[in-house]
Amino acid sequence: MAEYKSMLFAVEGKVARVTLNRPHALNAMPHDMVLEMDAIAAEIAADPAIRVVAFAGAGRAFSAGIDLKALSRGEIGHDYLEPWERFLHRLETMDKLVLCLLHGYFIGGGLQLALACDIRVATPSAKCGLPAVKEGLVPSMGPWRLARHIGLGRAKQLCLLGNLIDGAEAHRIGLVDHLVPEDGAAAAFERILADYLACAGQAGRATKRYLNGSFDLGFDDAFALYMELQGEVFAGADFAEAKAAFAAGRPPVWR
Known part of the structure; x- marks a missing residue:
C-alpha cells in the first residue's frame, strides 16, 4: 500500500x-x-x-x-x-x-x-x-x-x-x-x-447503482436497469443466503 x-x-x-x-x-x-x-x-x-x-x-x-x-x-x-x-x-x-x-x-x-x-x-x-x-x-x-x-x-x-x-x-x-x-x-x-x-453487499451495490440513475433515466431505461440488476441479485450468493437463513430461522451471514 x-x-x-x-x-x-x-x-x-x-x-x-x-x-x-x-x-x-x-x-x-x-x-x-x-x-x-x-x-x-x-x-x-x-x-x-x-x-x-x-x-x-x-x-x-x-x-x-x-x-x-x-x-x-x-x-x-x-x-x-x-x-x-x-x-x-x-x-x-x-x-x-x-x-x-x-x-x-x-x-x-x-x-x-x-x-x-x-x-x-x-x-x-x-x-x-x-x-x-x-x-x-x-x-x-x-x-x-x-x-x-x-x-x-x-x-x-x-x-x-x-x-x-x-x-x-x-x-x-x-x-x-x-x-x-x-x-x-x-x-x-x-x-x-x-x-x-450488516446489509447484503450485492443488493446494496445494485441499489446504489439504481439510485444513482434515478435523476437521469426515463421510466423505460429505469425499468430496464431494474430488471438487469434484479436478475443479477436473484442469481447471486447473497440472495441464496437470505433464503437459506429465512428457512433456517437464523440471521443471514453475508460474504
Missing part, C-alpha cells in the same frame, strides 16, 4: 478508512492532496474485498475546502479541476458504500466531497456551505450535486449567497443523513457504519 503525504489510508477487513490529514490547515486541499485522494479512490475501487469506505478529517475539521493560501500564491490553477471531479465521480460510481463523518467545518470542497459520498453523518455544530461566489469562483460541480439533495431553490440560496449553515440545519433540510452528538461522534459513526455493513 502506497504512502501518502496528506492522507491516511488503511483497510480493515471490509472497511477502507480514509482520513484527510492536514489538521494544521483544517484539512484544506492543495493540488497534490487532490491527486493523493484520487489515487486512493482508484485503489479502493479496484479492491473487491472492500464493501464500505469511511471518510473523516483529522483535527478540528473535516475540511475547509480548497487551500486558499495555495490558491492566492498561484499554486492552484485550472488543472486542479479535472482530477478533483474525477475523484468525486469515482466515489459516486464505485461499487462500495461511501460514508463520511463531518465535524468542525465541511466548507467548499469539503462539502463537495461530502455530497459525493453516499451517506453523510454530522455533528450539530459543524458548519457547511459553498462560499465560492465570495471568492470569485464557481463552486465546481457542487451546485449540480447539491440541488439533487435539497432541491433547486435551497441550492440556489446556499450557492448564490455563499452563507454557512450548521449540521443541525443541514440535517433538517436533508443535506445530512444522520446527526450524531458532539461527544461520542466517532463511536456513533461506527455504529451507523456497522448498520450499513
Whole structure:
C-alpha cells in the first residue's frame, strides 16, 4: 500500500478508512492532496474485498475546502479541476458504500466531497456551505450535486449567497443523513457504519447503482436497469443466503 503525504489510508477487513490529514490547515486541499485522494479512490475501487469506505478529517475539521493560501500564491490553477471531479465521480460510481463523518467545518470542497459520498453523518455544530461566489469562483460541480439533495431553490440560496449553515440545519433540510452528538461522534459513526455493513453487499451495490440513475433515466431505461440488476441479485450468493437463513430461522451471514 502506497504512502501518502496528506492522507491516511488503511483497510480493515471490509472497511477502507480514509482520513484527510492536514489538521494544521483544517484539512484544506492543495493540488497534490487532490491527486493523493484520487489515487486512493482508484485503489479502493479496484479492491473487491472492500464493501464500505469511511471518510473523516483529522483535527478540528473535516475540511475547509480548497487551500486558499495555495490558491492566492498561484499554486492552484485550472488543472486542479479535472482530477478533483474525477475523484468525486469515482466515489459516486464505485461499487462500495461511501460514508463520511463531518465535524468542525465541511466548507467548499469539503462539502463537495461530502455530497459525493453516499451517506453523510454530522455533528450539530459543524458548519457547511459553498462560499465560492465570495471568492470569485464557481463552486465546481457542487451546485449540480447539491440541488439533487435539497432541491433547486435551497441550492440556489446556499450557492448564490455563499452563507454557512450548521449540521443541525443541514440535517433538517436533508443535506445530512444522520446527526450524531458532539461527544461520542466517532463511536456513533461506527455504529451507523456497522448498520450499513450488516446489509447484503450485492443488493446494496445494485441499489446504489439504481439510485444513482434515478435523476437521469426515463421510466423505460429505469425499468430496464431494474430488471438487469434484479436478475443479477436473484442469481447471486447473497440472495441464496437470505433464503437459506429465512428457512433456517437464523440471521443471514453475508460474504
